Amino acid sequence: MKKFSTLFLVSLLSGSMTLGAYKLLFDTNGYFSNDKISAVTMASNSYGKKVGLSADVIDFTEAAEKTIHTVVHVKNVSRRTITNPMLEYFYGYKGGQSQEQVGTGSGVIISEDGYIVTNNHVIKGASEIEITLNNKKSYQAKLIGTDSKMDIALLKIDAEEKLPYTVFANSDSVKVGEWVLAVGNPYNLTSTVTAGIVSAKARDLDTSGIQSFIQTDAAVNPGNSGGALVNTRGELIGINTMISSMTGSYVGYSFAVPSNIARKIIEDLMEFGNVQRGILGVEGGELNGTASKELGISQTQGFYISKVTKNSGAEKSGLNKGDIIIKLDELNVATFADLSGYINTKRPNDKVQVTYIREGKTKIIPVILSKNEFFSTEFKGIELENIEAADKKKFKIDYGVRIKSINSQNLKQYEDELIGNIILSIDNIKTTDVETVSKLLSKKEESQTVRIEMINKNGEILRVIL
Known part of the structure; x- marks a missing residue:
């Protein structure tokens, strides 16, 4: 009987503890009540968005259906x-x-x-x-x-019916990590859709032209070139252009021309028949820890101005050597690709609000962009300018820069033979235009020798070392 009483008391005590614990944790005001669970969920939501990876959260079918027909x-x-x-x-x-x-x-x-x-x-x-x-x-x-x-x-093309088409999105608004689709015809496989995310923006691959690619991990292969990179709404954010690969096939990185740049070029071709390029009128380079240390400055992001082009919008607005550009309009500038990519969406006479740092103080000034063709660059006492349409037609070329004048005393004796010649490459890199040459030569010292290939006024190819 005594054992039974003891067992009964232990059972009663255990039941009371269980009931009390349930009341404490799960009752109306308990810790894990519905109200508390909602509060916990809301608190977690306040720290960030849910990662949408499941098919229930994100659906590519509508964007794919829209795009494959275009x-x-x-x-x-x-x-x-x-x-x-x-x-x-x-x-x-x-x-x-x-x-x-x-x-x-x-x-x-x-x-x-x-x-x-x-x-x-x-x-x-x-x-x-x-x-x-x-x-x-x-x-x-x-x-x-x-x-x-x-x-x-x-x-x-002239078709009998109205065609489906893709609308442009604002590529400046694209975010790293955003889902994208690449649509094209790799290896002649028509209407192929691949998905990935935006891996990086304003990627500079040191090409002679574009310095501001959208990088994605959506699979892009030979044949995809010229195809669409679209967001999940089926809007165009880029034109797939190239891949980074040792084999020639996709290995995880692909690149697209941002839609804002492509749209501006298309509008120029439709309206003017050629591309209207505006320039800020500054030369220099992007900052990083090493460059900032060499320059003796604390700022490690932005575009450092080493030279301002004469008669350019930058000079007229008062930008100086040593200024650090950190913003163009509402776009933050951390790299050269940020700066060049944004300027490539503008035309001559467009106004850009430039935010810059001078002697530790942040200032904002408006700069009216100048026309690229009016400007020149100088290296080793040779002044270079962009070639004109007549030069392209005469020599059957589509790139090059012309020798405008000779300011070097060492080369004065060859002045008549050199002026008017068109330089095609410097150290085997194509001289697409003055802007490209300026960027190339900014990495070289005046004392360094360079190999130059040029066409003289008689159409003969010359190769010289300066």
């Missing part, structure tokens, strides 16, 4: 004559065999009346351009204009 297959047909030097030498044979070459890529319809944007390298050298729509209809395309520097080309 992305086209681009076929580039070019012809070249193959000659036999041995037959020419021994028998005086002057004939040649015509050989057809075919290249393929992608393009994006941007208007219902048939304007299409693609990469310049997709259609370069084409004698015929054929466009195949997603519904398998094919059309011959007319080349409206190109911008080799930014690798953009504008085509036009």
Whole structure:
């Protein structure tokens, strides 16, 4: 009986403790009541958004369905004559065999009346351009204009019906980590959609043209060039342009021309027939820990001005050597790619609010952009300027900078032979324009020798070392 009483008391005590614990934790005012759970959830939500990885949270199907009908297959047909030097030498044979070459890529319809944007390298050298729509209809395309520097080309087809098209998004608003889709025709596999995220913005790959790519990990392969990079709403944020790979196939990194740059080029080609480039009128480089230490400054982000171009908007507004640009309008400038990418969306005479640091103080001034073609750069006593359309036609070239004047006493004796010559490359790097040359030469000391390839006024190729 005594054992039973003891057992009964232990059971009663255990039950009371269990009931008390339940009341404490789960009752109306308990710690894990519905109200408390809501409070905990709300508190966690206040620290950040949920990571949406499941199909229930994010759906790519609508964006894919929108885009695949606006992305086209681009076929580039070019012809070249193959000659036999041995037959020419021994028998005086002057004939040649015509050989057809075919290249393929992608393009994006941007208007219902048939304007299409693609990469310049997709259609370069084409004698015929054929466009195949997603519904398998094919059309011959007319080349409206190109911008080799930014690798953009504008085509036009005449279709019987109104075409589906992709609308432009603001690429400046794209965020790192945002979901994106790449749509194109890799390896002639039409209407291929791949998904990834934006890995980086304003990526500078040190190319001769674009210095402000959108980087993504969406799979892009040969044939995707000229295709669309879109957000989850199916809006165009970039034109897929290149991959970074040792094999030529996708290995995890791909790059797109931002839609804001592409749209500005397209509008220029439509309105003016050529690209209207505005420049700030400054030379220099982006800051980092090493550069800041060498310059003796504490600021480690921004664009450090080492030279201001004469008669440029920057000089007229009062920007000086030593100023550090940290913002253009509402865009923060941490790298050269930030600065060049934003300026590439502007035209001559556009006004830009420049925020800069001078002697530790932050200031803001408006700068009116100047026309790029009016300016020159100087290296080793040689002043260089951009070539004109007449030069391109005369020498059958699409790039180069012209020797404007000779200011070096050592070269004065060769002045007549040098002025007017067109420099094609410096140290095997194409001299696309004055801006490219300025960037290239800013990395070299005046005492360094450089190898120059040029065309003289008679059309002869010369190679010199300076």
